[in-house]
Amino acid sequence: MERAAPPKLDLRGPDRAIPVLLLLGLVLLPFLAGSSGYVLQVFTHALLLATLALAWNILGASGSVSLGHAAFFGVGAYGSGLLSLKPGLSPWFTIPVGGLFAAVLAVVMGLFCRRLRGAYFALATLAFVEIPRVVTDNWEGLTRGSLGLVGLPGLPALTLGPWRVEIGSSAGASYYLVLSYAVVVVFLVALLWESNLGLALQAAREEETAAKAVGIHVDRYRFLSLLLSACLTGISGAIYVHLTRYTVPGLVYSLHFSAVPMIFAMCGGRFTILGPALAALVLYPVDQFLFHPLLPAGHEFLYGLLLILVVLFMPGGFWGALRRSP
Amino acid sequence: MWITALVSGIALGSFYSLIAMGFALIFGVTHAFNLAHGELVVLAGYVAYWVWKGWGLSLVLTFPVAVAALFCLCLILQRLFSLLREPLELNSIVMSFGLAILLQNGMLFAFSGDYRLIRAPVLTEGVHVNGLSLTYGQITLVVLSLVAIGLLHLLMHQTYLGKALRATIQDREGAALAGINVRVMGLVAFGIGALCIGLAGPLYGSIHYLYPTAGLQATLLAVTITIFAGVGRIRGLIVGGWLLGLVESAAVILLGSSWRELVSAVILIALLVFRPRGILGREEG
Numbered sequence: 001m002e003r004a005a006p007p008k009l010d011l012r013g014p015d016r017a018i019p020v021l022l023l024l025g026l027v028l029l030p031f032l033a034g035s036s037g038y039v040l041q042v043f044t045h046a047l048l049l050a051t052l053a054l055a056w057n058i059l060g061a062s063g064s065v066s067l068g069h070a071a072f073f074g075v076g077a078y079g080s081g082l083l084s085l086k087p088g089l090s091p092w093f094t095i096p097v098g099g100l101f102a103a104v105l106a107v108v109m110g111l112f113c114r115r116l117r118g119a120y121f122a123l124a125t126l127a128f129v130e131i132p133r134v135v136t137d138n139w140e141g142l143t144r145g146s147l148g149l150v151g152l153p154g155l156p157a158l159t160l161g162p163w164r165v166e167i168g169s170s171a172g173a174s175y176y177l178v179l180s181y182a183v184v185v186v187f188l189v190a191l192l193w194e195s196n197l198g199l200a201l202q203a204a205r206e207e208e209t210a211a212k213a214v215g216i217h218v219d220r221y222r223f224l225s226l227l228l229s230a231c232l233t234g235i236s237g238a239i240y241v242h243l244t245r246y247t248v249p250g251l252v253y254s255l256h257f258s259a260v261p262m263i264f265a266m267c268g269g270r271f272t273i274l275g276p277a278l279a280a281l282v283l284y285p286v287d288q289f290l291f292h293p294l295l296p297a298g299h300e301f302l303y304g305l306l307l308i309l310v311v312l313f314m315p316g317g318f319w320g321a322l323r324r325s326p
Numbered sequence: 327m328w329i330t331a332l333v334s335g336i337a338l339g340s341f342y343s344l345i346a347m348g349f350a351l352i353f354g355v356t357h358a359f360n361l362a363h364g365e366l367v368v369l370a371g372y373v374a375y376w377v378w379k380g381w382g383l384s385l386v387l388t389f390p391v392a393v394a395a396l397f398c399l400c401l402i403l404q405r406l407f408s409l410l411r412e413p414l415e416l417n418s419i420v421m422s423f424g425l426a427i428l429l430q431n432g433m434l435f436a437f438s439g440d441y442r443l444i445r446a447p448v449l450t451e452g453v454h455v456n457g458l459s460l461t462y463g464q465i466t467l468v469v470l471s472l473v474a475i476g477l478l479h480l481l482m483h484q485t486y487l488g489k490a491l492r493a494t495i496q497d498r499e500g501a502a503l504a505g506i507n508v509r510v511m512g513l514v515a516f517g518i519g520a521l522c523i524g525l526a527g528p529l530y531g532s533i534h535y536l537y538p539t540a541g542l543q544a545t546l547l548a549v550t551i552t553i554f555a556g557v558g559r560i561r562g563l564i565v566g567g568w569l570l571g572l573v574e575s576a577a578v579i580l581l582g583s584s585w586r587e588l589v590s591a592v593i594l595i596a597l598l599v600f601r602p603r604g605i606l607g608r609e610e611g
Contacts, residue, residue, distance in 0.1 A: 119419050
């Protein structure tokens with residue numbers, strides 16, 4: 001069995017330049033993009049996908065493969081959308097609540113899938129998405145079924161002393177909001193892998209029996225990592241729904257939101273911290289700027305092809321391959 | 327109403343067994359977990375639709391075309407799956423997930439996202455006995471599925487090749503030690519799998535609407551029946567297919583047709599939770 005290097009973001013080593021340069025580039029992007037709203041829109045979505053890939057990889061780096069994160073994404077999106085629509089609560093409040101809803105769903109899933117590993121866990125997650133999707137589709141009194149939610153409130157204005165930023169109506173402000181959320185997620189993930197929880201997860205990934213023998217509550221830690229991953233995914237779903245201000249079950253519970261975060265994490269490198277985010281920031285714009293104009297129908301074949309190639313030839317992802325060849 | 331449900335449940339169930347058969351055989355012999363199985367069935371349906379609508383071939387002649395097309399594709403897939411490294415089951419799931427996305431987008435490009443149905447008038451006609459109606463479509467579904475499964479049963483239990491296949495399913499290393507070429511058995515499994523998929527595709531296209539993302543449901547039911555029955559147990563696959571067909575029919579009557587999609591997913595989760603190691607048909611010692 002191949003041993004993977006523990007996921008570690010070395011901020012003192014030669015890698016220090018990469019996150020700093022990346023962040024600088026992302027902060028300056030709205031000025032470089034000029035008046036092109038499309039470029040900004042693509043990168044906003046790329047950042048959102050980066051948060052999904054990072055959240056997925058909390059499970060991925062602990063050795064589990066989930067094929068059903070769209071369940072958490074969709075529940076977060078619908079939870080926040082419905083609360084902001086009917087009781088008319090502020091999205092600042094409903095977005096974290098969307099994350100909580102996703103975490104509640106993860107509790108249910110975690111209780112059922114507690115003893116499943118590897119291929120069987122992956123299969124269970126694939127089937128699990130169908131439950132919230134079909135329920136959302138059929139509970140028409142609450143969710144309006146396949147008609148979906150329209151006219152959702154956008155992200156509200158943020159008032160800080162004398163400044164007032166209209167986030168909902170400004171592409172630039174939306175971009176910075178998603179960027180700050182992505183930075184928060186990166187730091188959370190980095191902290192996680194430094195913490196006892198992260199160390200326990202790595203130990204369980206390498207040798208579950210040995211980890212249990214030294215007294216690590218493997219099941220409890222796996223459960224916690226599922227909760228955290230689901231909660232962050234739900235928050236991303238909630239932000240997404242207030243950015244697009246519209247949703248239908250087929251959109252947020254789609255294979256796209258299960259597959260794409262996984263593909264970014266696999267391509268970027270499952271056993272790195274920034275790899276999944278980097279892959280999202282490179283691959284999604286490439287898909288949108290190069291392949292979408294060429295092939296309006298079916299441009300996402302690129303993601304499928306990449307996943308096949310990475311599984312077959314590059315199990316450590318691009319970043320992993322880069323590191324191995326000095 | 328319940329009699330009609332029983333008939334359509336058995337008809338659908340026989341067809342489900344045919345879909346599960348190809349999946350179970352490939353998984354049993356090569357341990358490749360092909361999540362793109364449903365996409366292959368849908369693709370075979372599209373091929374049949376295409377030659378039926380475009381070339382004006384009769385429905386019967388669409389079967390050999392679909393089988394031939396799937397045969398070529400499955401030979402390529404066999405090469406891909408044989409390149410995988412350990413852990414084989416998880417890696418094959420992830421790779422075939424990529425394959426499913428690739429096929430979905432390929433079908434979206436080639437056939438567009440419109441809903442298609444092989445609408446042969448002869449399939450909706452039928453015989454009526456004592457108020458019980460059987461359409462020719464349902465009769466074709468049952469007869470063709472059961473004949474294919476019966477032939478496969480004969481192959482598995484009456485021929486030397488079948489014996490070798492069963493030995494490989496039971497124990498790959500043991501079979502290799504006994505002089506069975508496990509790689510060739512993998513090729514044979516993919517070949518027979520292609521046959522099952524090629525037969526199931528045109529049937530699928532005549533009872534369900536074809537659209538590029540339709541395959542996930544077919545994959546889920548193939549996995550569900552296989553886990554229920556265990557690999558290489560042909561009678562178990564038939565029983566599993568019928569049970570699933572009947573439960574789906576009952577769910578349509580009791581809850582409404584929109585809840586049908588949930589049946590195989592819920593049963594699959596329940597099977598995984600209560601029989602996590604049941605998939606190879608025996609407890610691992």
